[in-house]
Amino acid sequence: MTLLRAEGLTRHYPLPRTRVLGPRPRLTAIENASFTISAGETLGVVGESGSGKSTLARLVMAFEKPDAGSVAFDGKDLHSLSRPDLRRLRPEFQMIFQDPYGSLDPRRTVGWSLGEPLRAMGADEGCKIADSLVQVGLHAEDATKFPHEFSGGQRQRIAIARAIITRPQLLVADEAVSALDVSVRAQILNLLMDLQEELGLAMLFISHDMAVVAALCDTLMVLKSGNVLEQGNAAAILNAPQHEYTQSLLTAAGTP
Amino acid sequence: MIKLDTLSVTFAAGSALRDISLKIAPGDRLGIVGESGSGKSLLASCLMGMAPDAATLSGTLTIDGVDMSDADEETWRPLRARRVAMIFQEPMSALNPLRRVGDTVAEPLRLHFGLSRDEAAKRVAELFAEVDLPNPERRARMFPHELSGGQRQRVLIALALACDPALLIADEPTTALDANVALQVTDLLVDLSEKRGMALVLISHDLASVARSTERVAVMYGGDIVERGGTDDVLHAPQHPYTRGLLAARPDPQAALRDEQGKRKRLPTIPGNVPPLSGLAQGCRFAGRCALERPDCATARPVPHGPRMLLCPVVEGAA
Numbered sequence: 001m002t003l004l005r006a007e008g009l010t011r012h013y014p015l016p017r018t019r020v021l022g023p024r025p026r027l028t029a030i031e032n033a034s035f036t037i038s039a040g041e042t043l044g045v046v047g048e049s050g051s052g053k054s055t056l057a058r059l060v061m062a063f064e065k066p067d068a069g070s071v072a073f074d075g076k077d078l079h080s081l082s083r084p085d086l087r088r089l090r091p092e093f094q095m096i097f098q099d100p101y102g103s104l105d106p107r108r109t110v111g112w113s114l115g116e117p118l119r120a121m122g123a124d125e126g127c128k129i130a131d132s133l134v135q136v137g138l139h140a141e142d143a144t145k146f147p148h149e150f151s152g153g154q155r156q157r158i159a160i161a162r163a164i165i166t167r168p169q170l171l172v173a174d175e176a177v178s179a180l181d182v183s184v185r186a187q188i189l190n191l192l193m194d195l196q197e198e199l200g201l202a203m204l205f206i207s208h209d210m211a212v213v214a215a216l217c218d219t220l221m222v223l224k225s226g227n228v229l230e231q232g233n234a235a236a237i238l239n240a241p242q243h244e245y246t247q248s249l250l251t252a253a254g255t256p
Numbered sequence: 257m258i259k260l261d262t263l264s265v266t267f268a269a270g271s272a273l274r275d276i277s278l279k280i281a282p283g284d285r286l287g288i289v290g291e292s293g294s295g296k297s298l299l300a301s302c303l304m305g306m307a308p309d310a311a312t313l314s315g316t317l318t319i320d321g322v323d324m325s326d327a328d329e330e331t332w333r334p335l336r337a338r339r340v341a342m343i344f345q346e347p348m349s350a351l352n353p354l355r356r357v358g359d360t361v362a363e364p365l366r367l368h369f370g371l372s373r374d375e376a377a378k379r380v381a382e383l384f385a386e387v388d389l390p391n392p393e394r395r396a397r398m399f400p401h402e403l404s405g406g407q408r409q410r411v412l413i414a415l416a417l418a419c420d421p422a423l424l425i426a427d428e429p430t431t432a433l434d435a436n437v438a439l440q441v442t443d444l445l446v447d448l449s450e451k452r453g454m455a456l457v458l459i460s461h462d463l464a465s466v467a468r469s470t471e472r473v474a475v476m477y478g479g480d481i482v483e484r485g486g487t488d489d490v491l492h493a494p495q496h497p498y499t500r501g502l503l504a505a506r507p508d509p510q511a512a513l514r515d516e517q518g519k520r521k522r523l524p525t526i527p528g529n530v531p532p533l534s535g536l537a538q539g540c541r542f543a544g545r546c547a548l549e550r551p552d553c554a555t556a557r558p559v560p561h562g563p564r565m566l567l568c569p570v571v572e573g574a575a
Contacts, residue, residue, distance in 0.1 A: 048434040048435065048436060048437070049405075049434050151529055151530070152292070153529065154529070181291035181292050181461055182291065182461060182463070182502055182505050182506055183291060183501060183502055183505045183525060183526040184291070184529075185505070186505035186506075186507070186523040186524070186525045186526075187525045189507070189523055190522045190523055190525060193520050193522060196520075197519070197520070208434060208435050209435065210435075210509050211506060211507045211508065211509050212507055214507055214508070214509035214510075214511070215507035215521075215523060216520075238509050238510065239510070248436055249435060249436065250509060251439070252435035252436050252438065252439050252464075253435060253464065253509060
């Protein structure tokens with residue numbers, strides 16, 4: 001069952017004028033990207049910086065509007081919903097970022113940060129915070145601690161706990177394991193796989209590292225300077241990349 | 257050329273490096289692999305004579321036959337840059353945002369070699385060409401923010417090369433770069449080391465780049481070198497339980513994704529976390545996370561054995 005359907009997503013950003021009265025040149029961040037994600041399935045998006053990966057995530061999360069194209073979540077067009085309607089739908093799709101320290105308030109306890117999405121949707125906190133912490137491999141008591149008391153891997157677990165506390169159907173992860181050490185990264189990837197099976201999560205997983213994407217993703221989309229170079233079954237692309245650029249990403253992720 | 261003998265560094269919280277011995281000969285390319293908190297960057301600062309003030313040091317460091325263990329700043333200054341140079345992870349924060357990159361690179365040339373402004377500018381252009389920066393004269397007049405991440409790192413490599421160092425220490429030089437650019441920068445470092453006969457110490461948590469660019473490798477965990485040897489040997493046939501775990505935890509892009517039941521395959525992991533300095537075991541640092549652990553591992557300090565100087569009494573070291 002298709003949970004998310006993006007069609008012809010295009011987003012330009014205006015650049016500064018090069019001549020005083022000239023037109024403003026445009027940067028094409030993403031051009032005509034279409035894809036679907038079903039429940040329990042993971043779409044990997046790979047590309048170098050500037051390839052449009054994060055713009056894609058922002059469009060899917062409805063943080064900004066596309067210049068053309070649409071994103072339908074569970075049949076509802078996210079970008080034509082009214083603000084209150086969009087707000088009501090937000091608990092259904094959540095995001096985790098690269099730097100967990102930057103996305104947790106250093107002066108609030110972990111429990112407070114975890115409760116924020118619940119308060120925003122007017123839900124009862126109940127024992128959800130403790131449950132959520134346990135689910136990501138931490139302890140219920142950790143809710144009273146502050147972010148600096150945790151290691152990088154543990155902080156990323158907290159960010160994941162916050163993302164799943166609203167019981168979303170879709171998780172968008174933007175370079176979520178890029179800042180982690182190899183052994184910690186493996187733990188977090190396994191955690192994401194566990195949660196996906198447990199909760200039937202659909203995932204949009206953004207990374208520059210082919211090896212990481214290979215471990216997690218069912219389908220794959222390769223981006224370069226805003227253009228979709230190839231997309232399809234992950235194993236097929238990894239075993240027989242059609243594009244030189246995809247091949248170079250694979251080489252860069254090469255096994256030692 | 258550079259010889260480090262039983263270097264130990266201790267902080268108030270605990271010991272951060274234990275009995276590290278290393279030899280670096282001219283033209284050597286050595287990789288130091290380890291995760292956050294393994295002590296690899298601290299080791300690099302010790303090689304530059306820049307250990308933090310709060311640390312207590314023991315052991316000896318010899319550079320070109322001169323004992324530098326108790327050397328003061330005056331003795332170190334001419335050695336830094338001219339004998340040993342270093343590049344860091346984040347090229348943006350290592351460059352002065354208000355200075356043209358050419359001026360930054362010219363500074364050591366004018367300071368150490370007394371070159372005139374014009375001579376220095378000419379040398380900067382040569383250095384920029386050597387690190388494959390396109391259009392060197394134009395790049396030299398640019399400010400750091402006008403360059404891409406890979407170009408900035410090339411500027412820093414040029415800066416490090418300015419005084420013809422015999423050894424270049426690169427501390428996570430490619431972590432902040434895109435995968436493709438990272439490859440180019442690593443290849444450039446190897447190229448420069450070969451052309452100049454310059455020794456290279458590459459500190460990284462990225463096993464792929466170490467495999468690609470070094471001849472020997474030392475694996476660090478919790479302030480110990482747990483295993484060392486030829487890069488290919490160690491990475492293809494790891495012996496220490498930590499090295500094995502680390503290599504297994506890397507996802508393989510070509511491996512099958514799912515098992516027979518159609519469930520996604522989990523990656524092998526090393527259980528637990530790297531403990532804080534104060535929580536490291538007195539014996540083997542890896543105790544508590546190790547699959548092969550024996551009861552006395554946490555208390556008995558392992559003795560390096562075999563050709564790999566393996567720091568594990570349980571594993572029989574083979575060649």
